[in-house]
Amino acid sequence: MAYEYTNKRGNKYYLHGRTTTLRNGRQQKIYYFAREQKDGAIDRIPEGYMVSETANGLPVLKRTNK
DSSP states (O other), X not given: OOOEEEOTTSOEEEEEEEEEEOTTSOEXXXXXXXXXXXXXXXXXXXXXXXXXXXXXXXXXXXXXXX
């Protein structure tokens, strides 16, 4: 089951992740929230991250100070 986050407006978002290739050829893992569960849904927050909300109520992952 994917990690589910409910924002201050009551909208549900699901955490997703995928690996993308940058212009310099390096591989990087990106995380994002979507309203629907799709392929790539993640069941928990990655270690070293926390969920925060923007002023518009959109959830984002932020790195914790470790």
